[in-house]
Amino acid sequence: MNLWQITSFTLMAALAATLLMLPFGLLLAWILARGQFRGRVLLDTLVSLPLVMPPVATGLLLLMLFAPRGPIGAVLARVGIEVVFTRKAVVLAMAIMALPLFVRTARAGFEQVERRYEAVAATLGAPPWRVFLTVSLPLAAPSLIAATVLGFARSIGEFGATIVIAGSIPGSTRTLAVAIYSFAETGNDRAAVALLAVSAAIAFAALWISTALAPGSGVRR
Amino acid sequence: MIALAFTLRQGQFTLDIDVVLRRGVTALFGPSGAGKTTVLDAVAGLRRPAAGTIVLGDRVLFSAERRVDLPPHQRHVGYVLQDVALFPHMNVRRNVLYGRRQGHRPALDVVAGILEVQPLLDRAVGELSGGEKQRVALARALMSSPEVLLLDEPLAAVDVELRRRILPYLARVRDELAVPIVYVTHDRAEVTAFAEEVLVLDHGRVVQHVARDEWEAAVRPVGGLS
Numbered sequence: 115m116n117l118w119q120i121t122s123f124t125l126m127a128a129l130a131a132t133l134l135m136l137p138f139g140l141l142l143a144w145i146l147a148r149g150q151f152r153g154r155v156l157l158d159t160l161v162s163l164p165l166v167m168p169p170v171a172t173g174l175l176l177l178m179l180f181a182p183r184g185p186i187g188a189v190l191a192r193v194g195i196e197v198v199f200t201r202k203a204v205v206l207a208m209a210i211m212a213l214p215l216f217v218r219t220a221r222a223g224f225e226q227v228e229r230r231y232e233a234v235a236a237t238l239g240a241p242p243w244r245v246f247l248t249v250s251l252p253l254a255a256p257s258l259i260a261a262t263v264l265g266f267a268r269s270i271g272e273f274g275a276t277i278v279i280a281g282s283i284p285g286s287t288r289t290l291a292v293a294i295y296s297f298a299e300t301g302n303d304r305a306a307v308a309l310l311a312v313s314a315a316i317a318f319a320a321l322w323i324s325t326a327l328a329p330g331s332g333v334r335r
Numbered sequence: 336m337i338a339l340a341f342t343l344r345q346g347q348f349t350l351d352i353d354v355v356l357r358r359g360v361t362a363l364f365g366p367s368g369a370g371k372t373t374v375l376d377a378v379a380g381l382r383r384p385a386a387g388t389i390v391l392g393d394r395v396l397f398s399a400e401r402r403v404d405l406p407p408h409q410r411h412v413g414y415v416l417q418d419v420a421l422f423p424h425m426n427v428r429r430n431v432l433y434g435r436r437q438g439h440r441p442a443l444d445v446v447a448g449i450l451e452v453q454p455l456l457d458r459a460v461g462e463l464s465g466g467e468k469q470r471v472a473l474a475r476a477l478m479s480s481p482e483v484l485l486l487d488e489p490l491a492a493v494d495v496e497l498r499r500r501i502l503p504y505l506a507r508v509r510d511e512l513a514v515p516i517v518y519v520t521h522d523r524a525e526v527t528a529f530a531e532e533v534l535v536l537d538h539g540r541v542v543q544h545v546a547r548d549e550w551e552a553a554v555r556p557v558g559g560l561s
Binding site for chain 1: 379380381406407408409410411412413414416418420422423424433434436475476479
């Protein structure tokens, strides 16, 4: 077992997934916090779905969508992009599973920004995008950072969706969580426990940072 | 000239107004819940009337019939909220310059001079006293070259002594920058000291609209006023 390879791949994939999910997550969190439109509850429900659905089921759905003959996979195949059972699938599964957690935390952060600041910025001539970038975003920053760390941590722990859409290919798509399962199942307890220690350390650090940065933690204020 | 002719509903409350403000400083006077702040919110574009029009000079800011509803950032309205709402993550200078429009007057030196905020520019918002915050908020609103300045009880949160010190600044803004001002207050002394015309509101309706002199001569009692 190459502990370093598995750990570094998992960290890199989680980082890529976090970056991939971030723009969509910010937009969704903002829309759900401030938008007033029909279908808001539906959007909220759809975004949160991976949080409560069995991750394996989410993985199966992704597999159906991104398989070479699936509706999205077929389009990607035409431009030479293959997703399932590649490292891209790992990143995709991580991003989808981290998104709802990020959106929920970030949305709460945006909701905590007092509207009067945004209203004043608008009366001072700032169009909505400038209000977002210069007022809402910086005032919600602690929550957004906490949300990002939480999303990153969730990506590292991702298992169910990953195993379905990316498999457990040693040296390729095998992440920390998937490797722990594989080693435990095949009786390689020493390797499984070593990886367990690594993932526990990463999860602890990520949660500690996230909690410390969250508004009201008393650490930064 | 500010022409307000609109109806705005908010739960049980209905604001129904039809006036033309022609003088430099108009005081919106009346008891709590009369609809004074709602008028300012509607002019600033923060609340949407159900019907009617809002015209500022030659610009239509809102017209239900013509389906015009300019967003707040296109209205060129300087609005100082009751609690001033200075951006807490910016220092005074960044607050004051936030809404600066390129190529428009007044210059920072002029505004900072009138309101004496020059020494405060590099301070953090949290370090300011109540009176200083009021002056910085005024400077910030003025730097956006507004075509009208909306002040929502700018002196309500400060004590009598501070009030006496800030009023002259407001008078200088009125006299030196010639920006029309609509000013919400429930303090008779402030009306007398500052306004040129008075609009008395009660329960969402205009009960009186007169020049200050007439108002002073024959103050009609309105329920609940000091």
